Amino acid sequence: MTAQRINPSILSADFVNLQAELEAIATADLVHVDVMDNHFVPNLTMGPPIVERIQAVSPVPLDVHLMISDADRWAPGYAELGAYSVTFHAEAAADPVALARRLRAIGARAGIALKPGTDPDPYLELLPEFDQVLVMTVEPGFGGQSFMADMMPKLRRFAEAKARLGLDVWLQVDGGISKDTIGIAAEAGADTFVAGSAVYGGVPEHRIAELRAAAAAHRH
Ligand SMILES: O=C(CO)[C@@H](O)[C@H](O)COP(=O)(O)O
């Protein structure tokens, strides 16, 4: 049976009380950290100094999602500060395979993210180069948007390639995941679920448990 992971996104947390907000998700698998540069996406969040402090106090490992241009230059720094996984966007990297190899060499899991409009085809045969693939289920940039169910065929393409190649690459979804949508993504082959507003919009521990139960009901 596939292991499933719930990764709350601190984009929906109170940024002035980050330590308490991190402690509130101690029952999660990883904490999803959205790094935005106001260039690749029209929003700005944080950079290495803040991510380094999050790394120092978080009760769970860091799943860093880089929504930044020139990923080739900046992504290795996040692996060096100790992030468990570093995911960069395919659209923002000049050489995704070389970058993934650098991230792995530093000791991080290497992830590649695809915006909703990005064709999965060029990446299917490259799956062995990555530890996780992030299929965006909203346009990156903001929390609280609606889940795009029309991304499920793309997710299925990766699930098929994963099975065909016999890999244990994680298939992640991010955007609009709630107790009502998580089953749709699990059904299509996702095993790693990012949820921001759904977790921090209530008591995080309860929301995480609710999401786990809803995903498990559709486990592969
Ligand atoms: O990467 C992003 C947004 O670009 C996400 O990680 C959001 O933070 C998810 O928020 P919700 O859709 O779950 O509220």
Ligand SMILES: [Fe+2]
């Ligand atoms: Fe994200």
